[in-house]
Amino acid sequence: MTDSRGVLFVPYQDTLALLSVEDALRICEEVYSMHARGSVVWSSPASFKLDVAEGFNNHWHVKSALLKDIPTTGVRLYNYYDDGVRNTVGDLGCTRYIVLSDPHSGEPIAVVDEHWSYAIRSAAAATLACKWMGPRNPKILGLVGIGTMGTNSLRCLCTMYRFEEIRCTSRRPETRAAFARKWSQALGIAVVPKDSIEEVVRGADIAVGGTTSSDVVSREPWLKPGATFISLARRELDPAGWSKLDKVVIDSWDFNMLQGEFKRMIEAGQFSRAQLHGEIHELVSGKKKGRERDDERILIHTTGLVSQDIALAHFLYRNALDKGLGTWLPRARGVTSEARTGERSTT
Numbered sequence: 314m315t316d317s318r319g320v321l322f323v324p325y326q327d328t329l330a331l332l333s334v335e336d337a338l339r340i341c342e343e344v345y346s347m348h349a350r351g352s353v354v355w356s357s358p359a360s361f362k363l364d365v366a367e368g369f370n371n372h373w374h375v376k377s378a379l380l381k382d383i384p385t386t387g388v389r390l391y392n393y394y395d396d397g398v399r400n401t402v403g404d405l406g407c408t409r410y411i412v413l414s415d416p417h418s419g420e421p422i423a424v425v426d427e428h429w430s431y432a433i434r435s436a437a438a439a440t441l442a443c444k445w446m447g448p449r450n451p452k453i454l455g456l457v458g459i460g461t462m463g464t465n466s467l468r469c470l471c472t473m474y475r476f477e478e479i480r481c482t483s484r485r486p487e488t489r490a491a492f493a494r495k496w497s498q499a500l501g502i503a504v505v506p507k508d509s510i511e512e513v514v515r516g517a518d519i520a521v522g523g524t525t526s527s528d529v530v531s532r533e534p535w536l537k538p539g540a541t542f543i544s545l546a547r548r549e550l551d552p553a554g555w556s557k558l559d560k561v562v563i564d565s566w567d568f569n570m571l572q573g574e575f576k577r578m579i580e581a582g583q584f585s586r587a588q589l590h591g592e593i594h595e596l597v598s599g600k601k602k603g604r605e606r607d608d609e610r611i612l613i614h615t616t617g618l619v620s621q622d623i624a625l626a627h628f629l630y631r632n633a634l635d636k637g638l639g640t641w642l643p644r645a646r647g648v649t650s651e652a653r654t655g656e657r658s659t660t
Contacts, residue, residue, distance in 0.1 A: 322642050331629050338469060353620045359567075359571065390409075405428055412424050421644065446611045453518050454474075454519050463524075568616055
């Protein structure tokens with residue numbers, strides 16, 4: 314429903330106070346339930362991209378969906394820099410907004426900065442699957458990559474489990490050492506920096522791959538019996554090892570097939586839809602079983618669903634309204650027939 318005051322802009326700083334980790338986990342699970350009910354309508358095409366490499370290394374991505382259960386329509390747009398060395402997709406300096414409108418009238422209701430909601434959604438949408446696929450009582454968590462995705466995965470998983478040890482690694486020794494000091498103090502448990510990825514993954518009950526690398530990062534033989542590996546991007550776990558795991562679950566087969574790395578793995582015959590245990594919404598709805606044995610090795614892989622981003626943006630909008638936060642932007646009013654048609658009067 315539109316507001317007579319105009320269009321509400323919810324800036325980044327406000328979103329930090331309006332959306333908690335627990336909120337994000339709950340909303341992402343609710344959206345998986347929407348998918349199970351078939352109440353999410355996708356745009357066609359599902360994703361629009363404008364990538365200009367030479368001279369710019371600039372990337373525009375636009376996605377949208379209508380969520381009948383809320384109801385709301387949202388369009389998510391983001392623009393970032395990536396030259397193969399530096400990638401700003403998770404930085405506060407890149408463009409990230411969701412535009413919300415009333416699906417009954419098409420009128421605008423809000424523009425929401427999604428830097429925080431995107432960051433926490435990327436982790437929450439994957440880690441919540443541990444409710445069905447995680448180990449019974451995990452003690453050791455391994456973080457491969459400690460940037461935005463790794464840090465937020467830690468935040469999410471610490472609402473679900475009490476770990477005895479957390480291992481972490483990153484490209485730079487000083488970065489992982491600082492991360493370990495900070496989170497050891499914050500959590501009151503041992504956070505141990507490691508020099509290699511293998512040291513982090515071997516022996517971990519839950520391991521999270523959240524890097525910006527386009528290369529294979531972790532290997533299947535490193536996963537012990539009973540381990541759950543959470544893959545948040547590209548090729549976090551060697552594609553050659555997917556078929557050797559007991560169960561693989563993903564957020565969406567169709568949306569993963571839009572990703573080059575995933576599609577090439579399928580076309581190369583390394584993995585198939587028949588080998589997929591299910592999509593996460595099938596776990597949430599009870600259509601598919603979760604972990605059935607303590608020794609199962611399980612992969613959770615997500616590419617990200619804009620439906621969850623839009624639901625989080627709508628939550629932020631409603632919460633901002635309730636708390637009197639955000640800035641009102643003026644709407645177009647007193648529209649003439651010339652403005653509606655885009656034509657000038659000839660009289």
